[in-house]
Amino acid sequence: MSRKQHAIAIAGAAETDLGALPQLSELDLRADAAHRALADAGLTLADVDGITSAVDSPIDVAHYLGITPSWYDGTSVGGCSFLVHVRHAAAAIHAGLCTTVLVLHGQSGRSHVGRVPRPAAPFTMAGQFETPYGVATPPNMFTLPMLRFMKETGTTHEQLAEVVVAQSHWAQGNPRASRSKLLTVGDVLASPMIAYPFHKLECCVVTDGGGALLITSAERARDLRRCGTPVYLRGAGESCDSPLVSMMDDMTSAKGFRLSSRAAFAQAGIRHADVDHLMIYDAFAHLPLYGLEDMGFVGRGEAGAFIAEGHTRPGGRLPLNTHGGGLLYTHTGMYGMFAILESVRQLRGEAFRQVEHVRTSVVQGVGGMFTAAATLVLSNQSD
Numbered sequence: 001m002s003r004k005q006h007a008i009a010i011a012g013a014a015e016t017d018l019g020a021l022p023q024l025s026e027l028d029l030r031a032d033a034a035h036r037a038l039a040d041a042g043l044t045l046a047d048v049d050g051i052t053s054a055v056d057s058p059i060d061v062a063h064y065l066g067i068t069p070s071w072y073d074g075t076s077v078g079g080c081s082f083l084v085h086v087r088h089a090a091a092a093i094h095a096g097l098c099t100t101v102l103v104l105h106g107q108s109g110r111s112h113v114g115r116v117p118r119p120a121a122p123f124t125m126a127g128q129f130e131t132p133y134g135v136a137t138p139p140n141m142f143t144l145p146m147l148r149f150m151k152e153t154g155t156t157h158e159q160l161a162e163v164v165v166a167q168s169h170w171a172q173g174n175p176r177a178s179r180s181k182l183l184t185v186g187d188v189l190a191s192p193m194i195a196y197p198f199h200k201l202e203c204c205v206v207t208d209g210g211g212a213l214l215i216t217s218a219e220r221a222r223d224l225r226r227c228g229t230p231v232y233l234r235g236a237g238e239s240c241d242s243p244l245v246s247m248m249d250d251m252t253s254a255k256g257f258r259l260s261s262r263a264a265f266a267q268a269g270i271r272h273a274d275v276d277h278l279m280i281y282d283a284f285a286h287l288p289l290y291g292l293e294d295m296g297f298v299g300r301g302e303a304g305a306f307i308a309e310g311h312t313r314p315g316g317r318l319p320l321n322t323h324g325g326g327l328l329y330t331h332t333g334m335y336g337m338f339a340i341l342e343s344v345r346q347l348r349g350e351a352f353r354q355v356e357h358v359r360t361s362v363v364q365g366v367g368g369m370f371t372a373a374a375t376l377v378l379s380n381q382s383d
Contacts, residue, residue, distance in 0.1 A: 007217070007218035007219075007232055007233075007382050007383075008089075008090040008093060008094075008215060008216070008217060008218060008232065008233040009215075009216060009217065009218040009220075009221035009230055009231060009232050009233070010086075010213050010214065010215060010231040010232075010233070010344055010378070011041040011043075011214045011215070011216050011220070011221040011224050011226055012037040012038060012039075012040040012041025012042075012043065012212070012213065012214030012224075012225075012226065013037055013040060013211075013212070013213050013214070013231075013340075013341055013344040013345075014033060014036030014037040014039070014040050014211065014212055014341075015033065015036070015176075015209065015210070015211045015338070015341055016029055016032045016033050016036065016106070016209050016210040016211065017209065018176055018178070018207055018208070018209040018330045019110075019178065019207055019208065019209070019330075020110050020111060020207070020208060021108070021110075021111060021113075021208040021209070022111040022113055022208075023113075024106075024108070024113065024208065025108065025113045025114030025115075026056065026106045026107055026108050026113070026114045026115055026210075027056070027060075027061065027064050027106065027114055028106070028114070029105075029106025029107065029108065029208065029209065029210035030053070030061055030064075030065075030104045030105065030106035030210055030212070031064060031065060031106075032106070032210060033104060033105065033106055033210040033211050033212035034065060034102055034104055034212050036212065037102065037211075037212035037213060037214045038102075038214060040214070040225070040226065041214040041224050041225055041226055042224050042225030042226070043100065043214065043224065045065055045066060045067050046067075047100050048067050048069065048100050048101070048102050049069055049070045049071065049098045049099055049100055049101075050069050050070065050071040050072065050073075050089060050092060050093075050097070050098035050099075050100060050101030050102070050215075051065075051067065051069045051071075051072050051073075051101065051102045051104065052072065052073040052074070052075070052082075052085035052088070052089065052101065052102070052103045052104060053072075053074055053104050054074070054075065054076040054077075054081035054082065054085070054105065054334060055076050055118075055334075057074055058072040058073060058074045059072060059074075061104060069098070070097065070098050071092045071097040071098040071101070073085055073088045073089070073092075075088065077240075077367040077368070077371070077372035078334060078366070078367025078368040078371065078372055079281060079283065079333075079334040079335045079336045079365060079366060079367050080238075080281065080336045080365030080366055080367040080372055080373060080374040081334065081336065081367060081372075082103055082105055082211075082213075082334075082336045082337040082340060082365075083236070083238070083336050083340065083363060083365040083374035083375065083376050084238050084372075084374045085103045086103055086213065086215060086233065086236065086340070086376060087233075087236035087237075087238060087374065087376070089101035089103060089215040090215065090233055090236065093215065093216065093217055099216060099217070099220065100214065100215070100216045100220070101214070101215040101216070102212055102213070102214060102215075103212065103213040103214075103215060103337075104210070104212050105210050105211050105212070105332075105334065105336075105337035106209075106210030107208065107209065107210065107332035107333050107334055108208045108332075109206055109207055109208055109209075109331070109332035109333035110206050110207050110208045110332075111208050113208075119131075120136065124243075125243050125244055126243065126244060129244060129246070130244055130245070130246060135245070135246070138283060138284070138369065139194050139195035139198055139203060139284070140195045141245045141369040142195075142198070142245070142284050142286065142369060143195050143196060143197070143198065144245070144246070144251060145245060145248065145251040145252065145286075145369075145370070146160075146197060146198075146284075146286045147196075147197060148251045148252050149251070149252040149286065149289070149290070150197065152252050152301075153252065153300065153301035153303075153304070154301055154304075155289065155301070155303070155304040156304065157189065157197060158185050158189070158308070159289075159304030159305065159307065159308050160197065160202060160285050160286060160289070160304070161185045161188035161189055161199070161201075161202065161285070162185060162304070162307050162308040163202070163282070163285040163286075163288050163289065163307055163327075164183055164188045164201050164202055164285050164327055164328070165183050165184060165185055165187075165188065166307050166310070166312050166313045166320070167282070167320075167321045167324050167325050167327055167328050168181065168182050168183040168324065168328060169182065169313045169314055170313075170314065170319075170321065170322045170323060170324050170325075170328075170353050171323060171324025171325075171328040171329055174323065174324065174329070174352045174353070176323075176329070176330075176352070177323065177324045177328055177329045177330075178205040178207055178328065178329065178330055179201075179205060179324065179327070179328040180324075180328070183201065187201065188201045188202060198284055198285070198286075201327070202284060202285035202286075202327070203283075203284055203285075203327075204282070204283045204284065204326040204327055204331035204335070205326070205327070205328065205329075205330060205331050206331065206332075206333075207330045207331060207332050208332060209330055209332050209338070210332075210337075211337040211338060211340075211341050212337075213337075213340065213341075213344075215233075218230065218232060218382055226348075229347075229348040229349070229350075229380070230380060230382070231343075231344050231347045231348065231378055231379070231380060232378065232379050232380070232381070232382050233376065233377070233378060234267070234268035234269075234270070234360070234377040234378065234379045235263075235264040235265060235266070235267035235268025235269075235270070235375075235376070235377035236263075236264050236267065236374070236375065236376050236377070237259065237260035237261060237262065237263025237264035237265075237267070237374065237375045238260050238263075238372070238373065238374040238375075239255070239256040239258075239259035239260040239263070239372075239373050239374075240255075240256050240371060240372050240373065241254065241255045241256045241370050241371055241372075241373070242370075242371065243368070243371050245369040245370065248370060253290070253293070253294055254290050254291075254294045254366070254370045254373065255370075256366070256370060256371075256372060256373025257290060257291055257294035257295055257364060257366070257373050257375075258294045258295070259373070260364075260373040260374050260375040261294070261295040261296070261362075261364060261375045263375070264362070264375035264376065264377050265375075265377065267377070268360075268377035268379075270360060270377060272295075272296055272297055274360050275297075275318070275360055275361070275362050276319070276355065276357065276358045276359055276360050276361065277319050277322065277343065277346050277347075277355055277358045277360070277361040277362070278297070278312075278318055278319065278320045278321075278361070278362050278364070279320070279321055279322075279325075279339040279340075279342055279343050279361070279362070279363045279364065280292070280295075280320065280321060280325075280339075280364045281326065281335055281336060281339060281364060281365045281366045282321055282325040282326045282327050282335075283326050283331060283335060283366075284327075285327060287366060288303070288307070288312075288320060288321065288325075289303040289304060289307070290303075290370075291364050292306060292307075292320075295362075295364060295375075297318065307320075314353060314355075319355045321339075321342075322342060322346060322351060322353060322355060323338075323342045323345075323351070323352060323353075325339075326338070329342075336363075336365040336367075336374075339363050339364075339365065340363050340376065340378075343361040343362075343363050343376075343378050344378070346358045346361055347359075347361055347378060347379065347380040348380070358380070359379060359380060359381055360377065360378070360379045360381075361377075361378045361379070362375065362376070362377055362378075363375065363376040363378065
């Protein structure tokens with residue numbers, strides 16, 4: 001069958017409040033996001049027959065919401081889990097296993113309400129071979145890859161800081177952004193050093209929040225509240241690298257980014273020139289550099305200069321992380337949902353800082369320290 005006959009749509013999309021939300025547990029955040037997304041689509045819980053959840057069991061979440069799904073997915077591979085859930089939900093709908101799927105996220109990353117500590121278990125690879133040597137938190141897990149990347153590509157500290165500066169042009173003045181001030185390279189480099197080479201402003205914000213997507217067939221979506229602002233899934237891919245950052249095939253290149261984006265672009269039938277808008281998971285400032293190069297938007301060692309020259313800022317030729325990303329907008333610990341939601345807003349024409357003439361948006365996610373990767377190609381055109 002043609003891609004159009006198989007078309008999948010995001011019929012509802014919504015975020016909870018963001019920031020410090022100590023009055024809400026992680027289950028509460030998921031429930032809040034679910035009700036907001038259903039209202040956005042014009043549906044109720046009675047219409048839902050599929051559900052996804054990372055970390056916590058989707059069955060627990062379904063019970064909390066009062067639904068009995070015919071299909072569920074508990075894939076949990078870090079911050080890109082929600083991109084993977086969208087891909088899996090599309091496959092389930094195609095297979096006739098369900099018709100309407102809630103993809104849910106809720107995380108009390110700042111307040112830690114209803115959140116169980118999740119240290120690396122001693123029997124895991126990380127627990128045996130990295131944690132005992134102090135490689136145990138995101139800042140110090142990403143340092144060695146980035147230092148090697150800088151050495152081999154010539155990327156400078158100033159160019160790394162430019163990632164934050166560029167994204168501050170998008171977040172500036174946004175009342176929902178955790179950091180909404182326009183920044184300079186000097187501001188970034190003057191912020192405290194967290195783990196060399198990362199300064200505080202090159203590390204993500206820490207927030208509470210949640211989000212939800214309502215996935216269904218494009219045919220069904222035409223009858224729903226959002227029929228005038230459709231967002232279609234044109235392509236998707238997922239891949240992985242090593243579970244240990246020390247055992248990556250190449251610390252200067254994310255294999256998962258390369259493979260997942262290649263699969264998504266091929267399924268969508270697009271080229272890089274067709275992409276109007278790009279979201280790259282940015283828990284730390286170096287991830288957009290890896291993403292631009294590994295996804296093929298720029299050549300080896302060109303990402304730092306590309307961003308410094310303004311190409312990803314408002315008015316640039318490749319708008320990137322247009323709500324400020326995890327560095328400035330929000331980051332609950334697993335950020336991928338918020339990247340998808342900004343892509344949806346841009347395609348609907350509803351973003352805080354809207355890009356003109358967006359037809360195709362690409363979302364690139366990462367899970368763990370380059371361990372997992374997933375890519376979505378979204379469009380407001382069905383083919």
